[in-house]
Amino acid sequence: MDPQVQPEVYDLLILGSGAGAKLLAWTFAGQGQRVAVVERKYVGGACPNIACLPSKNVIHTAQIAHNVRRSEEFGVSIDNFRINMPAVRDRKRRMVQGLVDTHLALYKQSGAELIMASGRFVGPRVLEATLADGTKRLLTGKNIVIGTGTHAAIENIPGMAAAQPLTHVEALELDVVPEHLIILGAGYVGLEFAQAMRRFGSQVTVVDRNERVIHGEDEDTTEGLQSLLEDEGIKLVLNAKVKSVAGVSGQSVRVTLSQNGVERTLEGTHLLVAAGRVPNTKDIGLDLVGVELTERGYIKVNERLETSAPGVWAVGEVAGSPQFTHISEDDFRVVRDNLLGGNHVTTGRQVPFCLFTDPEFARIGMTEKEARSKGIAYRLFKVPMTHVLRARSLMETRGFLKCLVERDSDRILGFAAFGVGAGEIMACVQIAMLGRMPYTSLREAILAHPTIPEGLIALFSSAAS
Structure with a gap:
């Protein structure tokens, strides 16, 4: 940090613009405080751009396709139809753009400043924001909130990186129906995409290291979900460990795995990785300011969502909170109340779960x-x-x-x-x-x-x- 450059002073600085972060920005700016949000790419965070809402948009389109296939059940005769994936993608894009426009209007209305830049700590409660043109701004705040979220985990498996697998981000931008989609991971993301892509016409194979899908739930739930997927023609390869990957997703891929001690190979056209998340804590200067991380790399917070650095808070997935937008929104309430002098804690709160299969x-x-x-x-x-x-x-x-x-x-x-x-x-x-x-x-x-x-x-x- 250049000692000659005086940072711009804010009441509240926020790194990342996800659910909890943006609500804090709009709330405190609306109360007359000087607030800035530093966001690297997605206005409003992952949910409206590349996660919850666009995925449900595509899932709903897949539901329509499924209903059309079943039209005779409803007494409606349709001779033939086809899936137009560019149109599916464009419908999703229109929804996302509408949400982004709404977010921008709320920033303007509240008075919060949105700075599209890469941010990192360069000193205690000081951020350096690097804009797209290389320009740098130095910012300081009485309080700083980190809400940088997570990204899809890609395991260090031989051939995996070279295969250029899809994550949920790229899967939502597909303009073709994959001939045969192999999905690694039978959690929420994997199962929602499996059913949607199957309904668009893909062959789908789901691979998971556990013996059951959504393995943390009760057996009647996992049995019901497995039966649903199998009835729709989705192949499940469970209790399997991926050993290597060959080829390139979008052309031809081959996944070699070990299942119950026996090696086997799966061949497909596309590969989607949906096997966990990694916190976005790398290269943002946390070590410079004493923000400690957990063993899994998430920001260590107490029940008030305070980090180990004075005046620095964390919200949402990067803070190790359950990975749902509705929990990040509750993190907003916790930090809001505490910044206003209260003592709001995360202890004992309800966490609702919802998997949007059909x-x-x-x-x-x-x-x-x-x-x-x-x-x-x-x-x-x-x-x-x-x-x-x-x-x-x-x-x-x-x-x-x-x-x-x-x-x-x-x-x-x-x-x-x-x-x-x-x-x-x-x-x-x-x-x-x-x-x-x-x-x-x-x-x-x-x-x-x-x-x-x-x-x-x-x-x-x-x-x-």
Whole structure:
């Protein structure tokens, strides 16, 4: 840092513009503080540009394609149709541009300054922002928030880098339907892309090192998801370790793996890596200012989201928070309140999960696996989706609803849904949990007929095990 150059002074400086970061910028700028956000590439962060929202846009288009293929079931005759992937991509791009324009308007409205540049620490609470033309700006803030997010992990496997595999970023920009897509990873990203690309017409093979997809969930969930994928013609290669990769994604790729001690080879046209995330903490000067990292490379924070450096905070995935936009938004509330003199902590907060396959999987609170491991006695309410009359009217009855209720009280411990509208019905139960309502309140509620949440009456009227 050049001692002759005096940094520009701000009340709040933010590195990265993801969910938690941008909300902090707009909030404090709107209150009259001088705020600047340094963002390297994506206005608004990953969610509106390359992750949550564009992926759901493409998934919805795949749902339309799936429904067209099933048109005879609905009494609609369609002789033939084709997938126009450039049009799928352009539809997604239009949505993204609209979201970016909305973000830019909110920056202007709030008064927060958006600086498109690469930022790094060069001193305590001092950032150097390098703009695209090479110009540098020196910035200092009373408080600094780091919200640089994560990126897709690419393992150091022989031939992997040379194969130029897709990540979710490139997969959302495809203008062709892959003839045969091999996906490494059976987590949320891998499964959502697997079903979408299969519905566009790809052959799809999913490879994972674990014995089950979404292996952290209860067995009935993973069995239901595996059955769904297999029924749609997706091949699952589980309990497999990738040994090497040959070829180039988009042309021809060959994946050599070991499965149950036996070596085998998969051949495809495209390779998508969806096997974990890496925090964006490299080359941003954290070591210069005493911001400590965890063993996994995430920024070490306390329950108030303070880092080890005075006046420096971290939000979202880079802080090791659960990797969901809704959690990053809650990180915003935590830091906002603490900057205003409060004592808001992350301890004990609810983390809702939602996998946007068709049908969806959604969960809030404790799983059966967790309850058993902690020795917590529970009653289990569980019904198939055939008990939900709205699902019957849609003729979309795959899946189930289930809820764990504390054995010695009527307190809801956890809820899971695998079925149509799972995310929406989960929210109903989550609100009941936030209000500390007993499960009987949902059982006795007057819920509109026929709606998906009405299924909660059937669920809680069933016999518990």
